Every structure is written in C-alpha cells, then in structure tokens.
Amino acid sequence: MVQVLWTSLVLLITFRESVSQEVKCYSRFDNGDCGDLLGEVTIEDCCLNPHYGYIGADGKCKFCGPASWSEWTPWGRCSVPCKEGVSQRRRECQGRGKCTLNSSLEELQKLTLETKVCIEPDCCPEHGQWSKWGEWQPCSATCEKGMRKRMRTCTEPPPRCGSSCEGPSEEEEHCLVDRVCPTHGGWSNWESWQPCSGTCAREDLPRPTQRRYRSCSNPPPSSVPPGDECPGLGSETRTCDELPSCPVNGNWGPWGPPSSCSVTCGVGVNEMLRQCDNPATKHGGLPCSGSNKDTQICNTKNHCPVDGQWSQWGTWEECKSNRGNIKCRKIGGQQRRQRWCEHTGFGGLTCEGKITDYRPCFDIKSCYFDSKLSEWSEWSHCEPPCGEGVKRTRERKCIPNLSEYPEAIGYPIKAKAYFEGKPKVNCTLLKDTKETLACIKVPLCDT
Ligand SMILES: *[C@@H]1O[C@H](CO)[C@@H](O)[C@H](O)[C@H]1NC(C)=O
Ligand SMILES: *[C@@H]1O[C@H](CO)[C@@H](O)[C@H](O)[C@H]1NC(C)=O
Ligand SMILES: *[C@@H]1O[C@H](CO)[C@@H](O)[C@H](O)[C@H]1NC(C)=O
Numbered sequence: 001m002v003q004v005l006w007t008s009l010v011l012l013i014t015f016r017e018s019v020s021q022e023v024k025c026y027s028r029f030d031n032g033d034c035g036d037l038l039g040e041v042t043i044e045d046c047c048l049n050p051h052y053g054y055i056g057a058d059g060k061c062k063f064c065g066p067a068s069w070s071e072w073t074p075w076g077r078c079s080v081p082c083k084e085g086v087s088q089r090r091r092e093c094q095g096r097g098k099c100t101l102n103s104s105l106e107e108l109q110k111l112t113l114e115t116k117v118c119i120e121p122d123c124c125p126e127h128g129q130w131s132k133w134g135e136w137q138p139c140s141a142t143c144e145k146g147m148r149k150r151m152r153t154c155t156e157p158p159p160r161c162g163s164s165c166e167g168p169s170e171e172e173e174h175c176l177v178d179r180v181c182p183t184h185g186g187w188s189n190w191e192s193w194q195p196c197s198g199t200c201a202r203e204d205l206p207r208p209t210q211r212r213y214r215s216c217s218n219p220p221p222s223s224v225p226p227g228d229e230c231p232g233l234g235s236e237t238r239t240c241d242e243l244p245s246c247p248v249n250g251n252w253g254p255w256g257p258p259s260s261c262s263v264t265c266g267v268g269v270n271e272m273l274r275q276c277d278n279p280a281t282k283h284g285g286l287p288c289s290g291s292n293k294d295t296q297i298c299n300t301k302n303h304c305p306v307d308g309q310w311s312q313w314g315t316w317e318e319c320k321s322n323r324g325n326i327k328c329r330k331i332g333g334q335q336r337r338q339r340w341c342e343h344t345g346f347g348g349l350t351c352e353g354k355i356t357d358y359r360p361c362f363d364i365k366s367c368y369f370d371s372k373l374s375e376w377s378e379w380s381h382c383e384p385p386c387g388e389g390v391k392r393t394r395e396r397k398c399i400p401n402l403s404e405y406p407e408a409i410g411y412p413i414k415a416k417a418y419f420e421g422k423p424k425v426n427c428t429l430l431k432d433t434k435e436t437l438a439c440i441k442v443p444l445c446d447t
Pocket of ligand 3 (some may be wrong): 383426
C-alpha cells in the first residue's frame, strides 16, 4: 500500500516541475537509467531530442519521449521465507504526459503492480541451541600472561533450514602461567671500527682488514630461565680500501745470457744484463742496488794481427856516383840508408813508406880544406837542469871552408847536399871558442 501511494506522488510531482529550471541532461535513456551526461540545460532544451533523459527534482532519471510504460521488473522475493506467500513486480510510467487518462487510483494501481502466489520449500528456519562450553584450552603462553579459549557447538539441537544459533561459538580470557619469561638477548650498538691490520696495501697479499664489535648486552639474555643468545655475529670485518699502496723495493731479475765476446781476437769480455723487475720499484720503494751490467773475461784463442814496424834507419852508406871516383871533387853523388819492416805476423799489415832513403852528397873524406870559423851556435839548454850553478853555452868552431861547393844539387829537383866523410882542416890559427852564461832563477831539484 505504501508503494502504491509513493508511485502516485511521483507522477504528480513530474507534472509540476518547472520547465525553466536547469537540469542535468543525458544523451541516453535506458529503461529508467540516464547515461552519457551532456551538461545542464532547461528541460525544454534537453527534451528537444525525445531519446534523451534528465534528472528530475526527485533525483530520478526521466525520459524526454512521450509517456509510456517501462518494462516490468523481475518478480520479487516471496513474502514469507517458507510455505505459501506472494511475489510482486512493478512498472512505471516514463516520459512526458500520462500513460492513461482519467484512471482512478484503483485502476492506476492495477496498471503498475502485479502480485502472484509463491510457494517456497516446506521448511521454516529455526534457531539451534548451544551445547555446554568445552574445557578451557591450554594457555597460549608458556610463561607469564597469555590467552586461552573454550568452544561450544550449535548442536543441541542444531538449527533448521539454514538458521544458526545466536551468540558466539568461542570465548576467550586472559590466563597466567606461574613462570617468569626468559629475556632474550639484544645487540648493543656497534662500537667504532678497530685500526686496520696494516698501514698500506701490498700487491701480493690480501688487503688489510678492520673489525668492529657489538655485544649481546642490550639486554643480556637471562640465565634463569635461559634466554636466547643474540642472533648473528658479534663482530664484523671489512677491507680497508682507502689505504695507500705499500712501497715495493726493487729486486734484480736473473742475469740475461752473456753477449758474444767483445773482440774477435785475443781476450775480451762478455757482457750480461739484468733488469730491476723482480719486482720493479714501485710506490716510492728503493731502487735495485748495484749495476745492471756485469762482465766476464772471454778468450777467443785467436792471435790478433801484428802490424809491421819500421826499424831505425841504418847509417848512411858510402857517397858514390855512377860517374866514377868523386872523392874530393866538386861532383855530387848519392848515398843511401835502409830500414826494415819488423814483427809483421798473424795477417797484420806491412809497414808503409820507403825502405830505402837517398840523398845527394859530396865525398870529402880526408880532403884538405881551408878553415873558417862557424857562426855562433844556438845557446845550449841550461845544464844541469836544476839546482845551483846552472849554465848555458854557445860556441864557434873551426870548420872547413866549403863555400866552393854548390849548396844544392840533383836533377830534376835540386836538394841540399850533404858532405860525407871527415875532411882535413888546419885549425892552427882558428881556435874553437866557447861562451858561458849563468841561467838564473832555476828551481831547486826535487829531492
Ligand atoms: C473522463 O472524465 C471526464 C470528466 O470527469 C469524462 O467526461 C470522460 O468521459 C471520462 N473519460 C473516460 C474515458 O472515462
Ligand atoms: C873561403 O874561400 C873563398 C874562396 O876560396 C874565399 O873567397 C873566402 O874568403 C873564404 N872564406 C873565409 C871565411 O876564409
Ligand atoms: C898550418 O898553418 C900554419 C900557419 O899558416 C903553418 O905554419 C903550418 O905549417 C901548417 N901546418 C900544416 C900541417 O900544414
């Protein structure tokens, strides 16, 4: 009955809506539902399209088209949960205008509501009854405070037709166990890092490390009853990555093979080299000490070539001419002297130069000449060469007057001629003279 009155009220309100009021306008109307909002316009404007819908003052979706009946709703639930009852369905007049003219309230009711008989299965729900509470279950804790519960079942009698018992099936309460709980250990904060195990990083060893510690003291585990030790380790290790590299002192590598002998004859040396690479000096370490080079004697057992050497010249030989005897005559001759290339051996070179030497000469041996005085000689060296009483001398000597002989002879090239042999000179009138001077400022002799 309430439903019927409500429907009539909706119809009345619909007719009284002001056409100038703005409403939400939708481009789709689908059996009571508005879809695809366009915006707010007057009902007149929205309903220029008879397929549109809008939201009326009652908050419900209205149809713009001419009034017509909606589809019937599905049949509703049976009016009783068991045995015989009724089920109803409804429809509405949608759109502008009226679906019927002059209907009485009674007729309108018939048009919008249908009722039919329904018969549900012959089983009416009945509450069940609880069993007695069961025993309390053991306390949830093994020490100090915990919870425990007990249960009951909905079985005395059980419910019917899907019903249940009223009230909870289990009950909980606090429980106490007469035993102190153990305290489990907790870690303290980490202490600061210990110093590194080294001051520098060596290439041949793992990097130095450092440790830090924590203790199981925050809180310590209880002993009675025994608490758990702290989980995990009480120390931690890490590598010291910031350290500088350690200096590496250089060390010699092995000697290389000896080079070939430095000479091809006689005795020489083999040279051996080594490198400062075992290991090489690094990061400011000391260099290798000593030489990178060593030598050892080697013997080729080959005699080296010996080049020839000139002997001293021999004495000038007799002054001769192929024109016969030239003794005491002003006719030039030739005299020679010789030398020898000595010691050549083992493929060595012979001497370079002349083996025989020639010069022009006059043979004046035992010939008579007038005498004359020579020019003063050059001053002699100081004698003795050090100490006191040092002197130098020069002299003029009685010599043969050879001015009648030509100074140079020979063909094609003229050369100074030598006078060969000791002549006879009357030096009765011309005496040799000698001059002496003291040498001054002569240093003392070394002792
Ligand atoms: C509707 O009501 C009017 C006046 O109340 C009446 O003159 C008319 O005949 C009725 N129409 C129908 C279809 O009953
Ligand atoms: C040497 O002899 C020549 C010629 O015989 C003569 O003219 C000259 O004066 C002599 N010289 C001396 C220093 O006697
Ligand atoms: C040497 O000359 C001197 C003087 O002119 C003379 O008296 C003397 O006999 C000469 N002696 C010789 C060996 O000719």
